[in-house]
Amino acid sequence: MNLLRPGSGFGMAGWRLVCAAVALALWRPAESCPTACTCTGFRIYCADTERSIAAFPALSEPEMENITDIYIANQSSFSSINDKDLTFYRNLRNLTVTNTRLTYVSRKAFQNNVKLQYLNLKDNNLSSLSWKTVHHLNISSLLLSGNPLQCSCENMWMKQGRGDESEAAELMCVEEGGKRRHLSKLTLPNCVVPTVSLHPKSVTLMAGSNITLSCNASGMPTPDLNWITCPLNSSHEIVTTGQTSILRLKDLSSLDNECKITCSSDNTAGESEASLHLDIHFAPTISKLMDAISDHHWCIPFSVSGNPQPKLQWQLRGEPLIEGAFIRTRIHDYSEHEYHGCLQLDNPTHINNGEYKLLASNRYGNDCKVVNAHFMHNPWNDTTATDSLYYDPTTDDTPLEPPEDRVAVYVVVGIAVVTFTGFVLMLVVLKFGRNSKFGIKGPSSVISNDDDSASPLHHVSNGSNTPSSSDMNADAVIIGMTKIPVIENPQYFRSNSNLHKSDTFVQHIKRHNIVLKRELGEGAFGKVFLAECYNLNLLHDQDKLLVAVKTLKEASENARKDFHREAELLTNLQHEHIVTFYGVCVESDPLIMVFEYMKHGDLNKFLRAHGPDAVLMADGQVQQQQAELTQSQMLHIAQQIAAGMVYLASQHFVHRDLATRNCLVGENLLVKIGDFGMSRDVYSTDYYRVGGHTMLPIRWMPPESIMYRKFTTESDVWSLGVVLWEIFTYGKQPWYQLSNNEVIECITQGRVLQRPRTCLKEVYDLMLGCWQREPHSRLNIREIHNLLLNLAKASPVYLDILG
Ligand SMILES: *[C@@H]1O[C@H](CO)[C@@H](O)[C@H](O)[C@H]1NC(C)=O
Ligand SMILES: *[C@@H]1O[C@H](CO)[C@@H](O)[C@H](O)[C@H]1NC(C)=O
Ligand SMILES: *[C@@H]1O[C@H](CO)[C@@H](O)[C@H](O)[C@H]1NC(C)=O
Ligand SMILES: *[C@@H]1O[C@H](CO)[C@@H](O)[C@H](O)[C@H]1NC(C)=O
Ligand SMILES: *[C@@H]1O[C@H](CO)[C@@H](O)[C@H](O)[C@H]1NC(C)=O
Ligand SMILES: *[C@@H]1O[C@H](CO)[C@@H](O)[C@H](O)[C@H]1NC(C)=O
Ligand SMILES: *[C@@H]1O[C@H](CO)[C@@H](O)[C@H](O)[C@H]1NC(C)=O
Ligand SMILES: *[C@@H]1O[C@H](CO)[C@@H](O)[C@H](O)[C@H]1NC(C)=O
Numbered sequence: 001m002n003l004l005r006p007g008s009g010f011g012m013a014g015w016r017l018v019c020a021a022v023a024l025a026l027w028r029p030a031e032s033c034p035t036a037c038t039c040t041g042f043r044i045y046c047a048d049t050e051r052s053i054a055a056f057p058a059l060s061e062p063e064m065e066n067i068t069d070i071y072i073a074n075q076s077s078f079s080s081i082n083d084k085d086l087t088f089y090r091n092l093r094n095l096t097v098t099n100t101r102l103t104y105v106s107r108k109a110f111q112n113n114v115k116l117q118y119l120n121l122k123d124n125n126l127s128s129l130s131w132k133t134v135h136h137l138n139i140s141s142l143l144l145s146g147n148p149l150q151c152s153c154e155n156m157w158m159k160q161g162r163g164d165e166s167e168a169a170e171l172m173c174v175e176e177g178g179k180r181r182h183l184s185k186l187t188l189p190n191c192v193v194p195t196v197s198l199h200p201k202s203v204t205l206m207a208g209s210n211i212t213l214s215c216n217a218s219g220m221p222t223p224d225l226n227w228i229t230c231p232l233n234s235s236h237e238i239v240t241t242g243q244t245s246i247l248r249l250k251d252l253s254s255l256d257n258e259c260k261i262t263c264s265s266d267n268t269a270g271e272s273e274a275s276l277h278l279d280i281h282f283a284p285t286i287s288k289l290m291d292a293i294s295d296h297h298w299c300i301p302f303s304v305s306g307n308p309q310p311k312l313q314w315q316l317r318g319e320p321l322i323e324g325a326f327i328r329t330r331i332h333d334y335s336e337h338e339y340h341g342c343l344q345l346d347n348p349t350h351i352n353n354g355e356y357k358l359l360a361s362n363r364y365g366n367d368c369k370v371v372n373a374h375f376m377h378n379p380w381n382d383t384t385a386t387d388s389l390y391y392d393p394t395t396d397d398t399p400l401e402p403p404e405d406r407v408a409v410y411v412v413v414g415i416a417v418v419t420f421t422g423f424v425l426m427l428v429v430l431k432f433g434r435n436s437k438f439g440i441k442g443p444s445s446v447i448s449n450d451d452d453s454a455s456p457l458h459h460v461s462n463g464s465n466t467p468s469s470s471d472m473n474a475d476a477v478i479i480g481m482t483k484i485p486v487i488e489n490p491q492y493f494r495s496n497s498n499l500h501k502s503d504t505f506v507q508h509i510k511r512h513n514i515v516l517k518r519e520l521g522e523g524a525f526g527k528v529f530l531a532e533c534y535n536l537n538l539l540h541d542q543d544k545l546l547v548a549v550k551t552l553k554e555a556s557e558n559a560r561k562d563f564h565r566e567a568e569l570l571t572n573l574q575h576e577h578i579v580t581f582y583g584v585c586v587e588s589d590p591l592i593m594v595f596e597y598m599k600h601g602d603l604n605k606f607l608r609a610h611g612p613d614a615v616l617m618a619d620g621q622v623q624q625q626q627a628e629l630t631q632s633q634m635l636h637i638a639q640q641i642a643a644g645m646v647y648l649a650s651q652h653f654v655h656r657d658l659a660t661r662n663c664l665v666g667e668n669l670l671v672k673i674g675d676f677g678m679s680r681d682v683y684s685t686d687y688y689r690v691g692g693h694t695m696l697p698i699r700w701m702p703p704e705s706i707m708y709r710k711f712t713t714e715s716d717v718w719s720l721g722v723v724l725w726e727i728f729t730y731g732k733q734p735w736y737q738l739s740n741n742e743v744i745e746c747i748t749q750g751r752v753l754q755r756p757r758t759c760l761k762e763v764y765d766l767m768l769g770c771w772q773r774e775p776h777s778r779l780n781i782r783e784i785h786n787l788l789l790n791l792a793k794a795s796p797v798y799l800d801i802l803g
């Protein structure tokens with residue numbers, strides 16, 4: 001090699017090595033461009049007639065690597081292109097060698113120059129060029145004219161031309177006598193390009209079989225026969241006699257499945273080949289089944305071989321696993337004769353924990369393997385939790401149905417007021433971020449109604465006074481016996497500043513302006529009355545207004561403070577689809593809050609009363625047959641709730657308990673969001689009691705709220721989807737056919753409610769848009785409102801039916 005030349009004068013091998021190293025290190029400049037040439041970054045140009053080069057310039061390896069173009073012309077000393085001359089010019093595309101004494105081009109000259117496209121060897125001294133020199137190249141232009149090519153079999157392949165057809169037609173050759181002829185018109189008697197045939201044409205066999213492949217070749221001169229195969233694992237032998245060769249494969253190994261077997265023949269005139277792929281059938285083997293790993297999705301990785309491709313089935317704890325959108329088998333890759341894949345699980349929960357068994361089968365047999373997967377602890381059952389204070393086995397699973405008469409009382413009395421208390425509580429909690437029972441950070445729950453406590457305000461202060469709560473780390477929530485980490489809710493914290501404005505002016509109403517008319521009901525906190533209110537500032541044309549008045553029984557110092565804070569918050573939350581708060585009366589005990597009175601009570605009751613089952617629902621009371629709600633009226637209701645939710649979202653207020661029971665209906669089908677979490681007495685079956693204190697509206701909650709207590713505007717959107725479902729089912733309970741535990745399982749596994757019979761496809765699509773598993777994929781509350789608005793517009797409402 002050129003690089004070693006400087007050392008070649010020394011006799012001893014050791015010296016050679018040393019000097020070669022020195023040469024490499026010191027004489028590098030000598031390897032650079034010869035004086036006869038110019039070398040730019042990608043091109044070598046040698047056309048200096050005076051100082052001819054004898055071989056291709058040898059530059060440093062990286063430099064040669066960069067060269068794409070070599071042009072050599074008028075070089076009287078240049079006579080051959082040898083095996084390794086162009087080895088390092090890997091990126092060579094154009095090569096021109098013209099007007100030189102080029103006489104010999106090695107068959108392996110362009111072995112490494114697979115990118116060569118343009119090869120110009122015009123006007124040299126070539127008498128022949130083998131097809132083997134260029135057969136591996138994708139040449140678009142090969143120019144050979146102006147060479148004393150012989151009319152020999154070796155040059156016959158040039159008739160076909162390589163890319164440049166016109167050149168091939170013009171190409172001349174010299175016969176033995178010196179006569180020049182057109183190569184394209186030449187025929188030679190003993191020059192035939194080989195053909196091969198391979199038998200059988202394809203092989204599909206069981207592993208362990210024997211097979212004999214035979215390959216016939218014809219051509220002149222007699223071609224060489226070669227078998228080219230993958231590294232065969234099966235034992236094999238080759239017998240060649242004349243122009244036939246036989247390949248015997250014995251005891252076919254499954255490792256040779258898909259092996260390509262080629263029979264190739266060549267002579268000076270050209271080459272040809274025939275090939276097939278072995279298709280070897282064998283029973284499945286599971287070579288790998290590993291512990292679940294958490295990637296973007298959870299994955300239980302496996303590798304399985306088998307031909308035909310095995311059918312894969314899973315069992316979880318001995319039961320067949322039904323695959324669906326959230327759990328499914330995925331094959332990622334077929335390599336090394338194996339299918340590599342995952343049992344992919346989206347957001348698996350404790351329900352998915354257990355022993356997974358993979359069964360692989362095809363018609364030749366089957367295989368199985370088992371792995372234990374653990375995704376998360378059961379959030380409802382953590383034996384490590386020491387605080388069993390709230391664990392109440394009797395109420396853990398099935399909330400008790402309230403007695404029928406109690407329901408009736410509440411329905412009659414109206415829930416509006418109960419509702420207001422929840423609203424108030426919610427606001428207080430949200431504002432002050434206490435460890436309240438309503439609080440997001442609170443120890444016991446998101447929503448709760450402590451039956452033994454006397455006042456809603458008491459709840460709040462009580463919540464933070466409970467030893468179990470104040471001792472708690474703010475990042476954890478106790479549900480039942482379980483400590484669950486809480487993902488803090490940024491919306492919630494922002495809401496504080498937004499809703500608590502320092503300049504809030506709470507309306508004060510004089511006691512003598514409130515005239516109680518009758519009691520509407522009694523909550524844990526105090527009584528609720530229907531009242532007439534005089535001289536309200538808001539009243540322009542009327543002198544009195546029907547209102548709902550909530551009284552506060554007990555008024556400790558703390559309770560009073562909370563009362564005032566709530567009032568400020570309520571004053572700041574004003575919207576046409578949020579129940580109106582008018583003000584407070586604090587002249588003397590009891591403290592009073594004054595709210596808008598909504599004639600028809602809560603929306604759930606209203607829906608049921610205007611549904612097909614209305615008569616059955618009547619509970620023996622005298623109730624007149626009410627007209628069934630129409631589609632357009634349902635849309636009108638839905639649209640109003642969405643409008644209220646748009647407003648809450650704009651205030652960064654996360655509701656957390658949106659449901660029809662927490663909305664109120666006034667005259668002319670006016671609907672307002674009027675409860676922020678206090679209908680648990682009447683609607684206790686809508687809640688899942690976890691431990692003694694916590695009640696969760698799981699049927700309205702998205703998976704992330706159920707699993708991680710994560711409440712956001714997006715989780716409200718999910719609930720809104722459920723509210724739509726309630727509306728279009730005339731107030732049915734979501735998942736009414738399932739127990740609470742079954743509901744949790746359904747939701748966390750990704751099932752959603754079915755399309756109500758009366759529901760338009762557009763509306764159900766909207767529900768599905770609210771029930772996307774990933775919170776960020778859910779529809780935006782504004783989009784929902786616009787969609788509902790458009791649907792509602794398309795079918796105008798006739799309000800008078802309902803009066
Ligand atoms: C090869 O080309 C690259 C990109 O054009 C350049 O950065 C590099 O310096 C070149 N190498 C040599 C040895 O010229
Ligand atoms: C090579 O020499 C011929 C005549 O000697 C001249 O016409 C031609 O231009 C030269 N080619 C180059 C590239 O210098
Ligand atoms: C050589 O290669 C370049 C780019 O790869 C191309 O533009 C050019 O046409 C080729 N042919 C000749 C004869 O230079
Ligand atoms: C051309 O090649 C032949 C051998 O193939 C050789 O005898 C002759 O000297 C060469 N001509 C030149 C000008 O190099
Ligand atoms: C061969 O070259 C042509 C164009 O020059 C190109 O379209 C084709 O893809 C190439 N084929 C291969 C196998 O590189
Ligand atoms: C394959 O050939 C071997 C002997 O070469 C024989 O023993 C064996 O039974 C054959 N197998 C089949 C499946 O025919
Ligand atoms: C292969 O060669 C054998 C013997 O020379 C002959 O009997 C057979 O017909 C040939 N098969 C083909 C496909 O040419
Ligand atoms: C065939 O594969 C097996 C398993 O990989 C190996 O042990 C054996 O040596 C292989 N046999 C041949 C002939 O390659």
Ligand SMILES: *[C@@H]1O[C@H](CO)[C@@H](O)[C@H](O)[C@H]1NC(C)=O
Pocket residue numbers: 381382383
């Ligand atoms: C709670 O876990 C314990 C042990 O891990 C188990 O024995 C008990 O059945 C579980 N209870 C429930 C309700 O899952």
